[in-house]
Amino acid sequence: MFERPPVGEAAVIVHIAFGVDEYDEADREFRELVESAGAEVVDHIGGSRKVPDPRYFVGGGKAEEVAESVAQHKAELVVFNHDLSPSQERNLEKRLNARVLDRAGLILDIFARRARSHEGKLQVELAQLQHLATRLVRGWSHLERQKGGIGLRGPGETQLETDRRLLNDRIKMLRGRLDKVLARREQGRASRQKARTPIVSLVGYTNAGKSTLFNRLTGEDIYAADQLFATLDPTLRRMEVPVGEPLIVADTVGFIRDLPHELVAAFRATLEETREADVLVHVIDAADRERRSHAREVNAVLAEIGAGDVPQIEVFNKIDLLADEPARIEHDAHGRPIRVYVSAERGDGLEELRTALADFCHADMIEGQLRIPPAAGRLRSQLFELGVVSQERHADNGDTLLSVTASQADLERIITQAGLTLHDVLTGRRVVQLTTWSSSAENDITHASPE
Numbered sequence: 001m002f003e004r005p006p007v008g009e010a011a012v013i014v015h016i017a018f019g020v021d022e023y024d025e026a027d028r029e030f031r032e033l034v035e036s037a038g039a040e041v042v043d044h045i046g047g048s049r050k051v052p053d054p055r056y057f058v059g060g061g062k063a064e065e066v067a068e069s070v071a072q073h074k075a076e077l078v079v080f081n082h083d084l085s086p087s088q089e090r091n092l093e094k095r096l097n098a099r100v101l102d103r104a105g106l107i108l109d110i111f112a113r114r115a116r117s118h119e120g121k122l123q124v125e126l127a128q129l130q131h132l133a134t135r136l137v138r139g140w141s142h143l144e145r146q147k148g149g150i151g152l153r154g155p156g157e158t159q160l161e162t163d164r165r166l167l168n169d170r171i172k173m174l175r176g177r178l179d180k181v182l183a184r185r186e187q188g189r190a191s192r193q194k195a196r197t198p199i200v201s202l203v204g205y206t207n208a209g210k211s212t213l214f215n216r217l218t219g220e221d222i223y224a225a226d227q228l229f230a231t232l233d234p235t236l237r238r239m240e241v242p243v244g245e246p247l248i249v250a251d252t253v254g255f256i257r258d259l260p261h262e263l264v265a266a267f268r269a270t271l272e273e274t275r276e277a278d279v280l281v282h283v284i285d286a287a288d289r290e291r292r293s294h295a296r297e298v299n300a301v302l303a304e305i306g307a308g309d310v311p312q313i314e315v316f317n318k319i320d321l322l323a324d325e326p327a328r329i330e331h332d333a334h335g336r337p338i339r340v341y342v343s344a345e346r347g348d349g350l351e352e353l354r355t356a357l358a359d360f361c362h363a364d365m366i367e368g369q370l371r372i373p374p375a376a377g378r379l380r381s382q383l384f385e386l387g388v389v390s391q392e393r394h395a396d397n398g399d400t401l402l403s404v405t406a407s408q409a410d411l412e413r414i415i416t417q418a419g420l421t422l423h424d425v426l427t428g429r430r431v432v433q434l435t436t437w438s439s440s441a442e443n444d445i446t447h448a449s450p451e
Contacts, residue, residue: 204283206254
């Protein structure tokens with residue numbers, strides 16, 4: 001058996017084409033991922049195959065080429081832009097005498113470096129342990145040794161079995177802690193829903209500029225940098241809009257192609273904010289040639305976490321990198337805002353985006369006065385619980401006069417439950433936002449994306 005080599009930073013990277021049209025873009029992104037992990041790329045080895053080799057993934061001849069490169073450059077790490085099976089990873093490490101990391105392991109390592117909050121660290125550790133659990137198979141020589149010695153003889157538990165048991169215990173403990181985090185998040189979400197505060201969730205491909213846009217919209221100063229996965233921890237802040245009550249904006253982790261399933265599962269509590277949002281702001285790098293494929297990847301992950309049907313506004317960011325691309329709002333045939341062009345770096349188009357979000361979230365908001373008869377005391381309580389009452393007065397005949405600002409749908413729902421109609425109790429109204437449109441989402445960007 002062999003001992004695993006120590007972790008190093010001089011890396012040989014391997015990317016094999018399997019008939020993929022977007023090889024060059026995937027290759028560029030792969031190099032950025034490796035550099036984001038802190039490694040120095042000393043050599044790049046490419047190639048093409050029809051199917052992966054079951055033993056080395058790349059085949060015997062290509063494995064020999066990688067081994068020669070490792071020896072020549074004294075590399076300590078070989079990173080594959082592919083998912084390797086545990087046996088392939090083990091066979092390659094034996095053959096190359098260097099530590100081997102696949103794409104999932106690389107992304108997990110980057111997440112581990114970037115996580116800052118307690119919740120983020122728990123989520124990343126859980127994802128790492130779930131990934132590691134599939135690789136506790138004869139990879140380290142000490143895992144073959146039986147426990148022994150005076151006082152230690154017994155059922156004959158191998159070190160491999162001990163490590164697997166300890167790993168499962170740790171995973172169980174982390175899941176328990178994350179369940180408590182999820183419970184706290186659900187409490188906060190319930191409070192926001194009770195207050196009827198619209199939630200806007202920023203989503204997008206990694207490095208599309210979400211955090212910079214978040215800072216511009218909310219006046220915050222969360223970390224933002226021109227690198228993949230610059231921020232992981234979700235942040236929620238209030239944002240003022242031209243019309244209606246303030247909104248809550250949530251900044252979320254960036255997505256990427258072939259995002260490891262362990263990460264999607266571990267970050268499910270965080271991504272709940274996306275699924276429960278009233279509208280998704282899908283941030284797209286307007287200057288990126290692969291923006292269409294990146295948008296498809298984002299929508300695929302959104303569908304995976306159950307957020308595929310949440311309405312979207314597409315925000316084409318970084319228009320400062322394009323010639324003659326003005327800030328503007330685009331609407332659909334119903335007058336609904338569906339696309340906004342901005343530069344978060346320069347601040348162009350931010351007011352247009354605020355207006356679009358106000359239109360979207362407050363389209364059916366009305367201000368009015370409700371006359372509640374004494375017999376409908378429960379209705380009065382529900383309106384206060386909903387948090388829509390701004391003033392209360394009492395009429396001479398005992399009716400309660402409530403000044404409210406709420407969505408027409410919410411008012412109609414609770415008033416109907418009380419056995420009344422909105423026409424019965426609404427004595428005066430002013431539409432906060434006159435725009436009306438269908439709520440169905442249109443996610444295809446191919447017909448209106450900047451070229």
